[in-house]
Amino acid sequence: MDSDENLPRPGEPLALLVKQDLDPLSVAELDARIAALEGEIARVNQHKQRAVNHRAIADELFKR
Incomplete structure (x- = not known):
């Protein structure tokens, strides 16, 4: 897994921050x-x- 995968894409507010x-x-x-x-x-x-x-409520409702 590339460590850059978790970084925000350029131009996104988080990337600028x-x-x-x-x-x-x-x-x-x-x-x-x-x-x-x-x-x-x-x-x-x-x-x-x-x-x-x-999600847990939906799973319980539909018995997943």
Whole structure:
């Protein structure tokens, strides 16, 4: 498996975020960025859990 498979494609917002130069950012700006990213991770995890629960309900309904 190629390690580049998990990287976002060029031009996607995540690709731009990953490539952003962090050197000019202050410690406070880095802390704010970390907080924002942790919030996004929590949001994605909640969405993922809803999808897993939805799938489990559907599987139970159709006895897969």
